[in-house]
Amino acid sequence: MADTTRPINETPARDAEIDRVFMLQKKAFAAEPYPSVGQREARLNALIHAVETNEKRIIDAVNSDFSSRSRHETLLAEIIVSVSAAKAAKRHLKKWMRARGVATPVHMKPARSRIEPQPLGVIGIISPWNYPLQLALSPAAAALAAGNRVLIKPSELTPATAEIMREIIRAEFEESVMAVVTGGVEVGQAFSSVPFDHLLFTGSTAIGQRVYMAAAKNLTPVTLELGGKSPAIIDESADIGKAALSIAQGKLFNAGQTCVAPDYVLTPRAKLGATVDALAGSARTLYPEIDTSGDYTAIISQRHFARLKALVDEARNVGAKIVEVGSSNALDPQRKLPLTIVVDPPPDIALMKEEIFGPVLPVLSVSGREEAIEHINDGERPLALYWFGEDSAARNEVLRRTHAGGVTVNDTLWHVAQENLPFGGVGKSGIGAYHGEKGFEAFSHMKPVFYQSRFASNKMLYPPFSEKTDKLLKMARKII
DSSP: OOOOSSOOSSSSSOOHHHHHHHHHHHHHHSSSSSSEEEEEEEHHHHHHHHHHHHHHHHHHHHHHHHSSOOOOIIIIIIHHHHHHHHHHHHHHHHHHHHHHEEOOOOGGTTTTEEEEEEEOSEEEEEESSTTTHHHHHHHHHHHHHOOOOEEEOOOOTHHHHHHHHHHHHHHSTTTTEEEEOOOOHHHHHHHTTTTTEEEEESSSSSHHHHHHHHHTTTTTTTEEOOEEEEEEEETTOOOOOOOOOOHHHHHHHGGGOOTTSOOEEEEEOOOOOOOOHHHHHHHHHSOOOTTTTTTTTTSHHHHHHHHHHHHHHHHHHTTTTTSSSOOOOOGGGTTTHHHHHHOOOOOTTTEEEESOSSSSEEEEEESHHHHHHHHHHOOOOOOOEEEEEEHHHHHHHHHOOOOOOOEEESEEEEEEETTTTTEOGGGGEEEEEEEEHHHHHHEEEEEEEEETTTTTGGGGSSOOHEEEEHHHHHHHHHHO
């Protein structure tokens, strides 16, 4: 995810308020460290109710923060995904909470071994601005399902949504169960320094590193959902038109302000022109009038709008071919930037080094699959990878030889919407994962428990050692 936070100051602010709510939740958890299935289901129902009964308020707030945010995008990516996460957790809760038996070695029988999920305590969630509701409440659903208390710090770049979230959570939950604290960068710094039992951060790699360092002082375990330059690979066997439509949709959803948006395209050299034409045509089909259409989302702030235009200007100044699907100059007041295709830009400009996080799309020509794989492996491991084609052998080779947090084949974005697939990064694109059962486990201590049998013969291995001990050890070595 693009770096969207101003430099963190050295002096934390509002420590007292954060500490007050944290200690309230800590004490409440100590008094009730293992909520029942019924209690957890009730909390998930309250979360669902909070979202569903405030749908219009949420849509209006997100739209206000962006100045123009597609209602349908908010419905899909904020409302539906958040509710889906809570409903899926409720549906599988009894199964997830059960202790899981694991095999016990022959030489330790008749003892038993089990893994017993246990709530961790108080979970901290630092959520970003690009999907301000979903990326706060989806992990919150997993944390509540696991039996924890939850404290959320939303982004200061979406203040209207943060305030609505604070209000609807306060209406449904006691502060001791779940609460939202709002504020700027200093509050975020103070938040990341709290000794949570687990901390989840979604945002840029640069800020994620700072959060990681702050959490490390308390040895707080973290889940970091970051970002990176996620590639879309068009194989020789792909239908260019179909691939281009999927890539354009994934790139232009939320105006490219998505951590798993395709960051650049790798296409066969002989098909470069056709790929560029197909991408431009797809953008026109999806969004014929971006300046007047409510379907197309604005860039979050003037600062980010200027950042994106600067990336394009640098590429233009070094001679790269620029294809603008519409006029960007006329849209400055609305901060609506059309799909801007940059053809074969040089590798040393900012566009090719930074996560773009907007509707600017480099299209690179490659000689074939081998060069595409080498290009991906020469960079940091991305949060997502997209492959288009019909050649299963080529697909499998790319999947085997590259690393990415998640993959969608012959489409974009959709792996993130699957509650049964873990969502997280690898390398600099993130640490850990959540969604579905993986989220339940991330916010639980999966406690190993060994139940010794009263018929156990292990006392024969206690000192003082003897020749009989040697014989027993010799026998044990044969059966392990």
